[in-house]
Amino acid sequence: xxxxxxxxxAVSKHFGGFTALSSVSLDIAPGERFGLIGPNGSGKTTLIxxxxxxxxxxxxxxxxxxxEISRLPAYRRTRxxxxxxxxxxxxxxxxxVLENLLVPSAxxxxxxxxxxxxxxxxILRSIRLADKAHALASQLSQVELxxxxxxxxxxxxxxxxxxxxAMAGLxxxxxxxxxxxxxxxxxxxxxxxxxEHIMQAVMRFSQRVVCLDAGRIICEGTPQAIVGNPDVQxxxxxx
Amino acid sequence: xxxxxSVAVFLILALAAALSGVNEYVFxxxxxxxxxxxxxTAWNILGGYAxxxxxxxxxxxxxxxxxxxxxxxxxxxxxxxxxxxxxxxGAALGFAVGIMTLRLRGIFFAIATVAILFxxxxxxxxxxxxxxxxxxxxxxxxxxxxxxxxxxxxFVVMALLAxxxxxxxxxxxxxxxxxxxxxxxxxxxxxxxSGVPTLxxxxxxxxxxxxxxxxxGAPMPMYLSFIEPASSFSLNWGVSALAMPxxxxxGHWIGPVIGALxxxxxQQIVTVTISNEINVLVVGVLLVLFVxxxxxxxxxxxxxxxxxxxx
Numbered sequence: 001x002x003x004x005x006x007x008x009x010a011v012s013k014h015f016g017g018f019t020a021l022s023s024v025s026l027d028i029a030p031g032e033r034f035g036l037i038g039p040n041g042s043g044k045t046t047l048i049x050x051x052x053x054x055x056x057x058x059x060x061x062x063x064x065x066x067x068e069i070s071r072l073p074a075y076r077r078t079r080x081x082x083x084x085x086x087x088x089x090x091x092x093x094x095x096x097v098l099e100n101l102l103v104p105s106a107x108x109x110x111x112x113x114x115x116x117x118x119x120x121x122x123i124l125r126s127i128r129l130a131d132k133a134h135a136l137a138s139q140l141s142q143v144e145l146x147x148x149x150x151x152x153x154x155x156x157x158x159x160x161x162x163x164x165x166a167m168a169g170l171x172x173x174x175x176x177x178x179x180x181x182x183x184x185x186x187x188x189x190x191x192x193x194x195x196e197h198i199m200q201a202v203m204r205f206s207q208r209v210v211c212l213d214a215g216r217i218i219c220e221g222t223p224q225a226i227v228g229n230p231d232v233q234x235x236x237x238x239x
Numbered sequence: 240x241x242x243x244x245s246v247a248v249f250l251i252l253a254l255a256a257a258l259s260g261v262n263e264y265v266f267x268x269x270x271x272x273x274x275x276x277x278x279x280t281a282w283n284i285l286g287g288y289a290x291x292x293x294x295x296x297x298x299x300x301x302x303x304x305x306x307x308x309x310x311x312x313x314x315x316x317x318x319x320x321x322x323x324x325x326x327x328x329g330a331a332l333g334f335a336v337g338i339m340t341l342r343l344r345g346i347f348f349a350i351a352t353v354a355i356l357f358x359x360x361x362x363x364x365x366x367x368x369x370x371x372x373x374x375x376x377x378x379x380x381x382x383x384x385x386x387x388x389x390x391x392x393x394f395v396v397m398a399l400l401a402x403x404x405x406x407x408x409x410x411x412x413x414x415x416x417x418x419x420x421x422x423x424x425x426x427x428x429x430x431x432x433s434g435v436p437t438l439x440x441x442x443x444x445x446x447x448x449x450x451x452x453x454x455x456g457a458p459m460p461m462y463l464s465f466i467e468p469a470s471s472f473s474l475n476w477g478v479s480a481l482a483m484p485x486x487x488x489x490g491h492w493i494g495p496v497i498g499a500l501x502x503x504x505x506q507q508i509v510t511v512t513i514s515n516e517i518n519v520l521v522v523g524v525l526l527v528l529f530v531x532x533x534x535x536x537x538x539x540x541x542x543x544x545x546x547x548x549x550x
Contacts, residue, residue, distance in 0.1 A: 053431075075431050092421065103419070103430065106415045
């Protein structure tokens with residue numbers, strides 16, 4: 001493994017007296033498909049909020065491509081190449097699908113609208129959302145909203161994409177469709193962190209999986225190793 | 240191009256009317272309507288585009304008026320200097336309000352802007368130099384050359400300010416800044432993660448909005464030949480500045496202009512024909528009607544109609 005793309009070094013986060021993350025460390029390699037699992041409240045979303053900049057970590061460092069980023073505001077991190085989707089879709093609901101994608105293309109890749117639209121349509125075609133390009137985001141179905149989250153993240157041309165439960169609440173065929181989109185992105189060289197509750201999807205997708213429980217990493221390894229690990233089973237099923 | 244021709248035509252008409260023999264009352268009433276165009280356009284930059292509802296328009300407006308009075312009393316500063324000072328003070332207050340958006344959103348932000356209004360009023364009530372609670376009588380200087388009266392001159396000045404305000408709002412709306420502000424209104428977190436520097440854009444919107452409101456307030460003391468805190472910092476400024484864009488439509492720069500012309504004119508007519516008190520009632524009733532029946536305002540109604548007739 002060469003130099004890691006992202007290094008999380010001993011990151012901690014507290015909310016009042018509650019410890020959401022205690023000294024979590026991770027290295028993620030360029031091009032990796034990385035899975036993050038853990039029961040509800042284990043700190044998965046807190047960790048990626050710290051990575052994307054929605055929250056500031058208290059202790060430790062976050063290093064992206066050799067640069068310490070944990071004091072940068074979220075928009076600067078997006079411009080450096082970290083994009084994310086939200087667990088509960090947060091579309092720009094008064095805009096069309098196409099306009100949603102023009103926000104990152106204006107603010108991250110600094111394209112003019114004419115160029116941005118061409119690129120946005122390419123992205124929408126690649127995830128089969130092109131027919132909804134001119135629909136208002138508020139009129140989309142649940143699976144379309146998930147796709148829009150990913151499409152908007154892609155319009156920022158990230159090197160690291162964090163997918164926060166992009167498949168939660170979707171039906172079987174829809175899960176496969178979103179999973180395929182993520183595989184395609186990874187094939188184009190984008191590193192992906194996937195947070196997911198749908199075990200089958202994480203296990204199929206990830207090359208390496210980390211399991212969080214109560215703000216600590218309890219286990220790390222290949223999907224097969226994780227499934228067989230007694231700590232993971234205990235965390236999910238109880239002792 | 241079409242926009243700038245309309246602007247030129249409007250300014251020429253305003254000037255021609257002011258130099259003609261039209262009844263003085265037209266300018267007296269027209270000045271107020273144009274003030275509302277500036278205020279509602281300024282309000283819409285923050286409230287309509289970025290979604291931060293400001294009830295404290297009166298704080299910016301009143302502070303603009305008082306900056307003008309202080310400069311006039313201390314230095315006999317000319318009107319243009321008073322307006323620039325009003326804009327500068329309004330921008331400074333806007334910056335402070337912008338910092339507040341870091342912590343306060345939605346209804347809490349709106350409440351804080353009301354608090355700012357009361358703080359400003361209290362400060363002026365307790366400042367003897369500007370007349371305290373009783374206010375200050377002001378003697379207008381000589382009117383400038385081509386104009387027959389001071390009110391006519393102020394009418395043209397306010398027409399110019401309205402054009403500046405609307406042009407600024409239009410520039411913001413159609414460009415990348417407007418897209419960023421809309422993204423903030425829809426979801427601030429998602430905007431930030433799409434590369435939008437949310438704090439900087441909110442500060443920008445607050446400063447521009449505040450500066451325009453302050454500038455609109457600056458000529459008011461000369462218009463009335465009088466200043467006092469209760470009417471300068473009245474909550475009614477804020478209610479009108481909010482109701483007019485809502486009625487006209489908040490998404491487009493023309494919305495607040497339509498709202499201000501419509502509501503402002505109705506108010507003036509009602510004041511003359513019925514009574515001054517009914518004014519506020521008119522604003523309230525129209526606002527409720529539009530919020531319930533046409534939430535996207537006149538612009539929204541027009542769009543709906545255009546879509547239907549194109550089918």
